[in-house]
Amino acid sequence: MSVYAILFYAIAVFILASTAIAVTRRHLVHAAVFLALSFFGSAMLFYLLGAPLLAMLEVIVYVGAIMVLFLFVIMMVEVKGKDSGVLTRGQQAAAALLGIVYVAAAVMLVRAAAAGGNAALQAAVAEPAVFGEYLFRQHWLSIEIASFLLLIALMGVLHLGRDIRRRQTGKENAS
Amino acid sequence: MLAWITGLIVLLVKLVVVLVALLLTAAYLVWAERKLLARLQVRLGPNRAGKFGLLQPIADMIKLLTKEDLVPESADRVIFLLAPAVVSVTALLMFAVVPFGTDITLFGRRVPLIISDINVALLLVFAFSSLGVYGVALGGWASNSKFALIGGIRGAAQMISYELPLGLSLVPVVMLARSFSLVDIVNAQNSYPFILVQPLAFAIFVISAMAESKRIPFDLPEAENELGAGFHTEYSGMRFGLFFLGEYVHMQVLGALVAVFFLGGWRGPWLPGPLWLFVKIIAVALVMIWIRGTLPRLRYDQLMAICWKVLVPAALINIILTGFVMLI
Numbered sequence: 001m002s003v004y005a006i007l008f009y010a011i012a013v014f015i016l017a018s019t020a021i022a023v024t025r026r027h028l029v030h031a032a033v034f035l036a037l038s039f040f041g042s043a044m045l046f047y048l049l050g051a052p053l054l055a056m057l058e059v060i061v062y063v064g065a066i067m068v069l070f071l072f073v074i075m076m077v078e079v080k081g082k083d084s085g086v087l088t089r090g091q092q093a094a095a096a097l098l099g100i101v102y103v104a105a106a107v108m109l110v111r112a113a114a115a116g117g118n119a120a121l122q123a124a125v126a127e128p129a130v131f132g133e134y135l136f137r138q139h140w141l142s143i144e145i146a147s148f149l150l151l152i153a154l155m156g157v158l159h160l161g162r163d164i165r166r167r168q169t170g171k172e173n174a175s
Numbered sequence: 176m177l178a179w180i181t182g183l184i185v186l187l188v189k190l191v192v193v194l195v196a197l198l199l200t201a202a203y204l205v206w207a208e209r210k211l212l213a214r215l216q217v218r219l220g221p222n223r224a225g226k227f228g229l230l231q232p233i234a235d236m237i238k239l240l241t242k243e244d245l246v247p248e249s250a251d252r253v254i255f256l257l258a259p260a261v262v263s264v265t266a267l268l269m270f271a272v273v274p275f276g277t278d279i280t281l282f283g284r285r286v287p288l289i290i291s292d293i294n295v296a297l298l299l300v301f302a303f304s305s306l307g308v309y310g311v312a313l314g315g316w317a318s319n320s321k322f323a324l325i326g327g328i329r330g331a332a333q334m335i336s337y338e339l340p341l342g343l344s345l346v347p348v349v350m351l352a353r354s355f356s357l358v359d360i361v362n363a364q365n366s367y368p369f370i371l372v373q374p375l376a377f378a379i380f381v382i383s384a385m386a387e388s389k390r391i392p393f394d395l396p397e398a399e400n401e402l403g404a405g406f407h408t409e410y411s412g413m414r415f416g417l418f419f420l421g422e423y424v425h426m427q428v429l430g431a432l433v434a435v436f437f438l439g440g441w442r443g444p445w446l447p448g449p450l451w452l453f454v455k456i457i458a459v460a461l462v463m464i465w466i467r468g469t470l471p472r473l474r475y476d477q478l479m480a481i482c483w484k485v486l487v488p489a490a491l492i493n494i495i496l497t498g499f500v501m502l503i
Binding site for chain 2: 029030033036043052053055056057059060063064065068069071072075076127128129
């Protein structure tokens with residue numbers, strides 16, 4: 001077994017272990033920290049497989065932005081964890097369904113890779129400039145649609161925030 | 176195999192040299208800051224330990240190392256113990272991609288004066304800078320004290336917000352250099368430093384960098400007169416020292432980044448590369464200390480308003496302008 005293979009399996013065990021701990025912790029901050037560790041592990045795996053750009057984006061976006069926001073909200077709200085009934089039956093069903101979809105996709109990918117196709121990795125291993133050019137030449141429409149959706153979400157949040165503030169100041173004026 | 180082992184030895188030597196230089200400079204930056212700040216406030220500053228107080232950093236280090244390492248009873252023990260390390264480690268790791276000279280030849284081997292030249296170096300800097308938020312946020316939360324928690328939350332909000340203008344201000348630099356690699360960015364400034372063509376980006380970057388390192392006028396996470404010491408209120412001994420070390424290493428890294436992105440990195444006449452980089456780092460650090468001695472602390476709403484209403488739009492306009500000029 002080469003050094004790379006040993007590293008691969010070590011990182012894989014690390015990711016699986018931290019994800020397993022993340023979903024079983026009752027304490028929300030601990031769960032968030034372990035999830036961040038698991039994302040960091042995925043980034044290391046990307047780097048090992050020769051995709052530094054994806055590795056950095058994973059750290060910047062998932063660990064550095066999304067998980068920090070999660071942590072921020074948890075710290076602000078400080079939920080005292082209830083012992084049972086975190087998820088309703090419907091949410092559990094949805095989670096199970098999504099899990100099955102993911103497992104199916106993974107099995108299909110592994111089978112395609114075994115048959116000689118290497119499509120998933122080939123797309124990931126690219127220089128930043130090449131990747132950017134490919135993205136903006138081939139998929140510009142999807143990018144525009146996605147950014148438009150994000151813009152609408154942003155405007156929605158702004159509108160909600162403004163509305164609440166105006167109502168509060170209105171009350172103050174009345175009293 | 177032999178080449179592999181010599182490569183490893185060269186790498187280890189470089190790591191040791193850079194680490195020792197960073198830590199020593201951090202210790203003496205503290206001395207310089209206390210001395211300069213004292214002069215700005217018409218005081219004398221440290222002058223008891225050694226000539227001009229030059230042994231003060233060493234005395235401080237001994238004091239911090241021998242102090243009792245307190246952990247509050249109701250603190251979240253593991254996270255409380257680990258958080259300071261996150262701050263200083265991420266700050267130190269960022270220096271791995273900063274080039275400090277041309278390749279030199281040692282015993283017939285070409286040795287590049289950089290620890291790791293990867294093609295996404297700029298993104299790596301941002302990745303580690305965003306990981307640093309965890310140290311502040313978790314350190315503040317794990318202390319289980321109201322002051323520390325408020326400091327941690329403020330720190331997280333401030334650092335996430337200012338990462339945006341910090342990143343956006345560098346887009347024109349990447350456009351000009353056509354690369355994420357810091358080596359290529361320095362090489363692209365062969366004829367002129369980018370500060371001449373990107374003064375706006377330079378201003379935005381320096382302001383956001385000061386906010387990112389939580390210094391006055393952006394030191395709300397540790398505002399002494401309202402929060403005790405903010406996110407590190409409950410820390411003592413060397414764990415507090417690690418937060419402190421992280422802050423001063425961060426200052427040097429930001430100085431190095433300002434030098435690499437806008438001042439031509441290690442390039443300059445007469446002096447050798449590493450010395451030029453050192454001079455530029457110290458110059459940026461001294462300006463930061465000067466600003467600390469001059470400006471009062473911002474209010475929280477002013478902090479957010481400057482970020483979202485001034486810096487981000489200015490950075491976006493700067494990107495569009497640069498694009499136009501490059502196309503013409």
